[in-house]
Amino acid sequence: MxxxxxxxxxxxxxxxxxxxxxxxxxxxxxxxxxxxxxxxTRARAEGYRGRAAYKIMELDDKYRFLVPGARVVDLGCAPGGWLQVAVPRINALGEKSGKARGRIIGIDLQEVEPIAGAEIHQIDFLDPGADDLVRGWLDGPADVVMSDMAAASSGHKQTDHLRIIALCETAAEFAFDVLEEGGTFVAKVLAGGAEGELQAVLKRRFEKVAHMKPPSSRSDSSEKFVVASGFRGRDDEDEI
Structure with missing residues (x-):
């Protein structure tokens, strides 16, 4: 040492x-x-499943989308750090007296250890009918769809950028199918310039589209997050 x-x-x-x-x-x-x-180190000390927990904390501290009573979908939720943060903020366990009780659905291809207050399903959100399943589990449309998904690194910067933009695009398409009007979409992207089409669609479909690099995001990482709020509703002409 x-x-x-x-x-x-x-x-x-x-x-x-x-x-x-x-x-x-x-x-x-x-x-x-x-x-x-x-x-x-902090995540281990505070019982979170990964450092990514602080990213969603910082995003929500600024944009306030994880509110009591919210119905939330976390795409690619493994290992569960975002779920851990969301559960108390949306009051999923009903611990905040006098506040509405929210619901959160975690979706991932791999098995995720249970988290109190979160409902976790091992499915592919791209499967036909996955959007109907999610609305059924939530007993209605979602208020928030969030995604911290990232493709496995190839070591080639441009390729990795294109892959994560593709993931973000598919997550956005899913969000269009399950979001309530006025809802919020939060997803990781990489700076690099290939996300123009995605940005154009999000600006048409949401009232506000903002970008943020949370302080907990590593300084040498090109990742940033898009926060699109005020969903205007589905328009099939805007498919990505």
Whole structure:
């Protein structure tokens, strides 16, 4: 372990990871970054399933879409950090006396460990009829559809950008099918310029479209989030 001394006489400890046999240097850098990431440490201490929990906290702190009584869908919800944040904010457990009780549906291709207050389903949201299933589980349309989905990294920046934009587009199409008028769509994108068509459609379908890079998002990451609020309703001419 290497020690660094700050200008104020305080010692900052940085964990350095040696490149092990069979481990790529990129994997070593990722591991070192994880070990020294304050949000990873904080997530462990506070019981969240990943540092991504702080991203949805910061987005909601600014745009206020996770309100008591809201009906929420979390696409690609594994490992469940966003669900953990949303449950108390929408009052899914009914712990806020006098406040409406919300509902949240988590959807993922892989199995997700249960979370009190969240209803988790292992399905593909692209399957025919998935939108009808979700509306049935919610007993109506959703107020919020959110997605932190990301395709597996290929190591090629442009390819990864196109893949995540494609995921965001499919999530948006799903949102158009299940959102209540006035609802909100939140999704991760990557800065890179290929999202023009998506942005144009979102601006037609929502009253406001904003972008934010949460403070908890790594500074060396090109990720940002789109928050589209005030859904105007479905228009088949605006398919992406």
């Amino acid at each position: 290497a020690k660094k001394t700050s200008g104020r006489g305080q010692r900052d400890l940085t964990v350095k990871v040696k490149t092990a046999r069979g481990r790529r240097s990129s994997s070593t850098r990722w591991l070192q970054r994880q070990l020294n990431d304050p949000y990873v």
